Amino acid sequence: MRERDQDQAPRLRPAPRLMLRESVYESLKRLLMDNALEPGTRLSIDGLARELEVSQTPVREALFRCEAEGLVVRRPNAGYLVAPLLGRDALLDLYDLRLLLEPTAAARAAANATERDRQDIDDAVRAMAPAVHGDSYQAYREFAEEDAKLHGTIANASGNPLIAETLDRLRAHVHSYRLYFRHGIAEVTAGEHQAVSDMIRDHDQTGAEQAMRIHLENSRTRLLAAYDQD
Amino acid sequence: MRERDQDQAPRLRPAPRLMLRESVYESLKRLLMDNALEPGTRLSIDGLARELEVSQTPVREALFRCEAEGLVVRRPNAGYLVAPLLGRDALLDLYDLRLLLEPTAAARAAANATERDRQDIDDAVRAMAPAVHGDSYQAYREFAEEDAKLHGTIANASGNPLIAETLDRLRAHVHSYRLYFRHGIAEVTAGEHQAVSDMIRDHDQTGAEQAMRIHLENSRTRLLAAYDQD
DNA sequence: ATTTCCAATATCGTATCCGATTTTCGGGTG
DNA sequence: CACCCGAAAATCGGATACGATATTGGAAAT
Numbered sequence A, B: 001m002r003e004r005d006q007d008q009a010p011r012l013r014p015a016p017r018l019m020l021r022e023s024v025y026e027s028l029k030r031l032l033m034d035n036a037l038e039p040g041t042r043l044s045i046d047g048l049a050r051e052l053e054v055s056q057t058p059v060r061e062a063l064f065r066c067e068a069e070g071l072v073v074r075r076p077n078a079g080y081l082v083a084p085l086l087g088r089d090a091l092l093d094l095y096d097l098r099l100l101l102e103p104t105a106a107a108r109a110a111a112n113a114t115e116r117d118r119q120d121i122d123d124a125v126r127a128m129a130p131a132v133h134g135d136s137y138q139a140y141r142e143f144a145e146e147d148a149k150l151h152g153t154i155a156n157a158s159g160n161p162l163i164a165e166t167l168d169r170l171r172a173h174v175h176s177y178r179l180y181f182r183h184g185i186a187e188v189t190a191g192e193h194q195a196v197s198d199m200i201r202d203h204d205q206t207g208a209e210q211a212m213r214i215h216l217e218n219s220r221t222r223l224l225a226a227y228d229q230d
Numbered sequence C: 001a002t003t004t005c006c007a008a009t010a011t012c013g014t015a016t017c018c019g020a021t022t023t024t025c026g027g028g029t030g
Numbered sequence D: 001c002a003c004c005c006g007a008a009a010a011t012c013g014g015a016t017a018c019g020a021t022a023t024t025g026g027a028a029a030t
Helices: A002-007 A020-033 A045-052 A056-068 A088-112 A115-133 A137-157 A161-170 A172-183 A190-201 A205-229 B020-033 B045-052 B056-068 B088-112 B115-133 B137-157 B161-170 B172-183 B190-201 B205-229
Strands: A072-074 A080-082 B072-074 B080-082
Touching (some): A020 A045, A020 A172, A045 A056, A056 A080, A088 A172, A088 B088, A088 B161, A115 A190, A137 A172, A137 A190, B020 B045, B056 B080, B088 B137, B088 B172, B088 B205, B115 B137, B115 B190, B137 B161, B137 B190, B161 B172, B172 B205, B190 B205
């Protein structure tokens, strides 16, 4: 590593004081979401380390975290693989859990959200509008990221950070995205999102709960349809 | 390459290959549950490494995981601390989430559990009986561990592994245990557990759901009472 | 073509080293 | 006496090198 300072050593501070493991984790997630890696691809620790130009230490920790989130799978003593796409049953399990948490979260958000929360939610809904008409995979990815942000904002507004954290950990948007991309779907959910946002804005708890439930059930149906048509 | 020709017979493995990070993680959890460490105690990485007689690498990964579970907190560039006990609000948040998941899990267990699952649940209930009368902190710990096992078994029987995994990640038993220990409580919950088990055995979904809800609400009330009397 | 063996390769853990930041502690100042 | 400042010590996040063990892919042998 001494030699590398010589051959291309820009004087600029290479210091993204952002905790290298975090940025490695983000890079890895980005790799998965860009669909650059087929499910089943080997993720060699020091291969990634070289590619990202870091040492193995942060890569290990990033993979460790991805494993906990189901984005990669580990074979003992034999490295990591890109996790397979969600199977039909795993998809149902995922939505099952979301349906337990998110409608309740929406209802609580309707009850507890601050004025600023409601504004953030509405902003997030509006931010998604431009993303729905693209066709490139970047458009898909932006859509998924905005969707994640919206659902996260609602969960945060619920007043129970543990719920928000639990949902975040499911990485539902990453899993869904991989499926969406695979099947070439990018449903327009603007109307459903708007409905949830409106209910929260109006402090309508049962309305928000219903709207979120309907949104999730529709989303599940769309993904399942894509599954079955294969 | 030498003696391998001879002994392909069942040789006992000295089991060095059990993933050191896992056992470090278990040791750390044990340390917390033995209440050997006051909340706020510094957990120096290489201090732990020396104490457990391993290198720093597995300690790092174990701490990383404990952090995700809220058992320790990290101060950037300044090490880890034993997490503070759950505050009143965090306790309510935790039970809030459990009340969303566990009654549903119990209902599904009543619907989906195999005969073997029902037997396991009943065994777990029975296993707790001897633990309730001890007075040492070991008795407390065994109680907490058995309780965790019972709730985990029910969640597994629900048929949705994601729900089980999510509950497991909350480490509710560790957090509760630390509170119980601090306040010197060890409630006898045998009756409530038996009720849940009976309902599941009888395939009574709404009964199981109700029984679990009542159990959790009682548990919450007991912990809150301990809080308020301080 | 199937099986056996072996060398290449990768993981997991260890040991060390380094720069950077945090913490601690001692002293000077108001 | 309290407060602030600055240097020393401790420790983190990361890099690198190395060893033991397990997997893997291919060649040799049956």
